[in-house]
Amino acid sequence: xxxxxxxxxxxGGQGILFSGKFLAYKGLTEELQVSWLPSxxxxxxxxxxxxxxxxxxxxxxxxxxxxxxxxxxxxxxxLEKYVNSVVSGGQIYVDSSLISAKVERDDVEVFYxxxxxxxxxxxxxxxxxxIIVGHxxxxxxxxxxxGVAEVVEKLVPPKKAALKELNMKALSLGKDYKK
Amino acid sequence: xAERILMKGNEAIAEAAIRAGxxxxxxxxxxxxxxxxxxxxxxxxxxxxxFLQAESEIASINMVYGAAAAGMRVMTSSSSPGISLKAEGLxxxxxxxxxxxxxxxxRGGPGLGGIQPSxxxxxxxxxxxxxxxxxxxxxxPASVQEMASLTIKGFDLADKYRMTSMILADGTIGQxxxxxxxxxxxxxxxxxxWALTGTECKRKHNVVNSLYLKPDELERKNFERYEKYAxxxxxxxxxxxxxxxxxxxxxxxxxxASRVAKxxxxxxxAEGIKVGLIRPITLWPFPNAAxxxxxxxxxxxxxxxxxxxxxxxxxxxxxCQKPVYLCNRTGGMIPSPDEILASIRNAMKGE
Amino acid sequence: MAVVFEKPxxxxxxxxxxxxxxxxxxxxxxxxxxxxxxxxxxxAIGVAPVGCAVMAYDYFSCDMIEAPHGRAPAVATGIKRxxxxxxxxxxxxxxxxxxxxxxxxxxxxxRNENITVIFVNNAIYGMTGGQMAPTSLPGxxxxxxxxxxxxxxxxxxxxxxxxxxxxxxxxxxARVAVNNVKNVKNAKKAIKKAFENQIxxxxxxxxxxxxACPTNWGMTPKAALEWVExxxxxxxxxxxxxxxxAGEDK
Numbered sequence: 073x074x075x076x077x078x079x080x081x082x083x084g085g086q087g088i089l090f091s092g093k094f095l096a097y098k099g100l101t102e103e104l105q106v107s108w109l110p111s112x113x114x115x116x117x118x119x120x121x122x123x124x125x126x127x128x129x130x131x132x133x134x135x136x137x138x139x140x141x142x143x144x145x146x147x148x149x150x151l152e153k154y155v156n157s158v159v160s161g162g163q164i165y166v167d168s169s170l171i172s173a174k175v176e177r178d179d180v181e182v183f184y185x186x187x188x189x190x191x192x193x194x195x196x197x198x199x200x201x202x203i204i205v206g207h208x209x210x211x212x213x214x215x216x217x218x219g220v221a222e223v224v225e226k227l228v229p230p231k232k233a234a235l236k237e238l239n240m241k242a243l244s245l246g247k248d249y250k251k
Numbered sequence: 252x253a254e255r256i257l258m259k260g261n262e263a264i265a266e267a268a269i270r271a272g273x274x275x276x277x278x279x280x281x282x283x284x285x286x287x288x289x290x291x292x293x294x295x296x297x298x299x300x301x302f303l304q305a306e307s308e309i310a311s312i313n314m315v316y317g318a319a320a321a322g323m324r325v326m327t328s329s330s331s332p333g334i335s336l337k338a339e340g341l342x343x344x345x346x347x348x349x350x351x352x353x354x355x356x357x358r359g360g361p362g363l364g365g366i367q368p369s370x371x372x373x374x375x376x377x378x379x380x381x382x383x384x385x386x387x388x389x390x391x392p393a394s395v396q397e398m399a400s401l402t403i404k405g406f407d408l409a410d411k412y413r414m415t416s417m418i419l420a421d422g423t424i425g426q427x428x429x430x431x432x433x434x435x436x437x438x439x440x441x442x443x444x445w446a447l448t449g450t451e452c453k454r455k456h457n458v459v460n461s462l463y464l465k466p467d468e469l470e471r472k473n474f475e476r477y478e479k480y481a482x483x484x485x486x487x488x489x490x491x492x493x494x495x496x497x498x499x500x501x502x503x504x505x506x507x508a509s510r511v512a513k514x515x516x517x518x519x520x521a522e523g524i525k526v527g528l529i530r531p532i533t534l535w536p537f538p539n540a541a542x543x544x545x546x547x548x549x550x551x552x553x554x555x556x557x558x559x560x561x562x563x564x565x566x567x568x569x570x571c572q573k574p575v576y577l578c579n580r581t582g583g584m585i586p587s588p589d590e591i592l593a594s595i596r597n598a599m600k601g602e
Numbered sequence: 603m604a605v606v607f608e609k610p611x612x613x614x615x616x617x618x619x620x621x622x623x624x625x626x627x628x629x630x631x632x633x634x635x636x637x638x639x640x641x642x643x644x645x646a647i648g649v650a651p652v653g654c655a656v657m658a659y660d661y662f663s664c665d666m667i668e669a670p671h672g673r674a675p676a677v678a679t680g681i682k683r684x685x686x687x688x689x690x691x692x693x694x695x696x697x698x699x700x701x702x703x704x705x706x707x708x709x710x711x712x713r714n715e716n717i718t719v720i721f722v723n724n725a726i727y728g729m730t731g732g733q734m735a736p737t738s739l740p741g742x743x744x745x746x747x748x749x750x751x752x753x754x755x756x757x758x759x760x761x762x763x764x765x766x767x768x769x770x771x772x773x774x775x776a777r778v779a780v781n782n783v784k785n786v787k788n789a790k791k792a793i794k795k796a797f798e799n800q801i802x803x804x805x806x807x808x809x810x811x812x813x814a815c816p817t818n819w820g821m822t823p824k825a826a827l828e829w830v831e832x833x834x835x836x837x838x839x840x841x842x843x844x845x846x847x848a849g850e851d852k
Contacts (some may be wrong), residue, residue, distance in 0.1 A: 132510075138589075211273075322684075339673075
């Protein structure tokens, strides 16, 4: 039995919910049990947003994550809020263009990715989230980068077909990022 | 097998309703259930159905009353404060014996409360809400899949017994996405000779009404209705047993609370505690039989997102012969598995 | 022998419970005659209010439903949206339509809901025994305005027809009265038009019928009809306030 609990947190507008949705669909295409739970309400309109994604090979119990295996922090308040909730041996992905602080734990694996800056440089400034997702899929032992194209195909509506390529580009940037 | 798709709980309700043959939806926006209205607004015009945003919850439930009286499968959805406004219509629908499906995706209360998930409308749903002697069938989904299956079931029960089925969900189940499959459900259609269709001058007029000025007539009507309710209590109670075979401690939880409780039960089992879970799926009728079967249990814990409402039914179901503890959060807060685990440990010690 | 007068088919044999001299009987009859003349009894679905006309479901021989107080237009909306080929009407008093049900009234008019609304304005709550209505006149004495309606304390009576006529939505809004033979005949014409509009798919048609309540006004039936002329009609003038298709059908 293996369950991966992923908590993604940041500002509204950073694509927090979308990246969660992407991971949930990724699990779906791998025949896993999944749950995706967003924060909702006025905070969605510009405040903080977060999203709980659980991928498991057995039925998901509570969809609410209290001790994530993986944290994606897209802003400082989110990192500060959740850094100590990550399980020992877990992973933390930090957008280091927005967060200069370092994680002061030695029992977790930390990945610093200047995702927002990378996205800006590549002219895909709204897709920093997908750069981090690409890096996560490449570096998490429970997940896999294979098959992302199928998920992009599923998630990006036909009306916004141009975004497919850009999402793929962001995912690849993340995959190939080396510190 | 049908394809697994990812859907929000609220959307699953809307899609299931359409699959159950519902072509009429009347509603008013309120968080956290507005996805249902949005889904209906998009879909209904394309399938020859009606979506109408009413001027208020009061108007929307009365549109439901009219459409139900006209013989249609019809629904509305709202969240806690909106359900309070609909209470008037719920009472009239009950008193007129017409079928309807009403969804309450609960949020914290009382008053305007909050918008985070809650289960504090348990009393309102199972004990009344509106005025008069009446009941509603109350279904409590615990997953996105159940949001769909219980919606289909709810329409069927509503038609079968000519009354309201209420889906009592909460903000978490409404907002979360899980994989779901839509098997081609078999939909039973019911004859509705009482419906308002126009007499075509071929029959005596049908009257849909809840007014009985003669008390003996009203009493007879209420007695008849309660005979029907007794039938429902006998036949329609639903629940899930989880690790109950040898359980000495029995956790009782529905909806989202049951999902968290399952985690806690697994954690307690890992510690060697014999604990199980009864998850009521129908809140009315309350699954009393589940508690009669739980004869090994020494104590019960009611886990709720309220100040303790279902706990009263647990005490009734166990005839107050064993201790019933409360493990609760409210106002939009959800207990963690650890909090429930602590409750289970305490119950083992008889605390 | 030639039949010169009979009960409309669209009324049942149930005797009215209305007070002596109450014009509800006349207005019921006008609605029933119109249904007979248009041949719609078999297609009609009526919505009864809460108020004196609550038991209208016993009197009209078409299918009927009894609505919660003020909600008749919402109930009618639900029915009409399901059964667009049926003819759906509400029959409501002033407390029902213009007080507790004002939101339903205004919004069904704004939606141009294709229903017919018969609005009986007698400036008082009859069923509950004579309390102040949203249409009670300034100075009018009722059980809950025992010193006369004080507009500084409880506001002004509402002219529903004039107000609804300001909306883009409704097709037809008219005010009639039933205090004399001529007015009764004109009232029937307006009611007929309100039903014809619905059959033609034109939309929301409301006829405000200025009526009387001898019992709760504390007057003889004759005096009550005279009071309609002297006091009610100056505040609530007879007329067509909105008729979108006026001139079209000529």
